[in-house]
Amino acid sequence: MKNECPILCRTEEDMSEHPQTIQIFLASGDPQGIRTAAITTRIVKVIEIPRVRLESFLAMPEAGFVGVYVLFGENEQTSAPMAYVGQTGNLGTRLKQHNEKKDFWNRAVVALSLTQSLTLTHAYCLEWLSITRAAKAQRFELDNGTIGTKPHAPPAMEAECREIFETFDILLTTLGYPLFDPLIRARVVQSPVITSHDTYNPVASEDVEQEFYCRASGVNGRARYTEEGLVVLAGSYGRTEVSEAFLKNGYYQKRQDLIDQGVLKVEGSRVIYTRDTLYKSPSSSAAYLLGRSANGWSEWKNSVGVSLGEAMGRYGATEESVVE
DSSP states (O other): EOOOSSSOOOSSSSSOOOOOOOEEEETTTOTTTTTEETTTSSSSSEEEEEEGGGGHHTTTTGSOOEEEEEEEOTTTTTTOEEEEEEEEHHHHHHHHEEEEEOOOOEEEEEEEEEEEOOHHHHHHHHHHHHHHHHHHHHHEEEOOOOOOOOOOOHEEEEHHHHHHHHHHHHHHHHOOOOTTTSOOOOOOEEEEEEEETTTTEEEEEEEEEEEEEEEEEEEEEEEESSSSSSOOTTTOEEOOOOOOHHHHHHHHHHHHHHHHHHSEEETTEEEEEEOOOEEEEHHHHHHHHTTTTTOHHHHHHOSOBBBBHTTOOOTTTTOOOOOO
């Protein structure tokens, strides 16, 4: 199938965007099976491989290619999303080794050149770029021990690797793995505004996403509402003291899980976010800060006191708190 929706084309320095055509091929016709993705004007292709379909990939000619790969799964103790980035001169051989020795992963995504023009030097450079950007984005817990040192490559090859990495980034995100994509980034967005006629009008804005606040006694939360949901910013803090309803509804254990994962830390009477954290619904984030049940659409307000629900055009929003 072909995806012709506008895709963000971005680099670390220049968050530009322009339309791209991406082709996604279902090798067996099963959308949960092996999938390949490529931008039609580029020579880089990625292949997503469920662990259970590894033998099918090993029978493909691409299994013998040089490339970079990512294993995806979750931490068995905390359930946090987890990834491992690697490079190899033979993708099939390396994945077979990981199938025998690494437990956490359930899917692998490999990137390779359709013209087989990638060398091991390319692969080392792409591995370093991938680990560096993944560590910076903090989307996944990395199973890699260290980032390592930047490999030496001629300027022309380094420029080529950065272009290849850009394609890898776009294709990974398209397949549902935003490994390198920061939760908060400056870019052109469609920002909702409220007019005098109470209608919802998306307008172009060159600013970052609008900032919202959740404030009360002992609580100071800052967040931005993005295309993916509400991102609570690092440094936001709430109360360690909680209500009876908070305990009964299971919020306490959910918040404790975030503490165990290192997303939150306890300092005296405060619970503090150590990194930017995404919530699909704004209510859980407000509840974790306030220590009680909360409707995030009304608790989060912008700098002039307009609630998130009003700013997003959700008039009279009545959503209950949601445990994530």
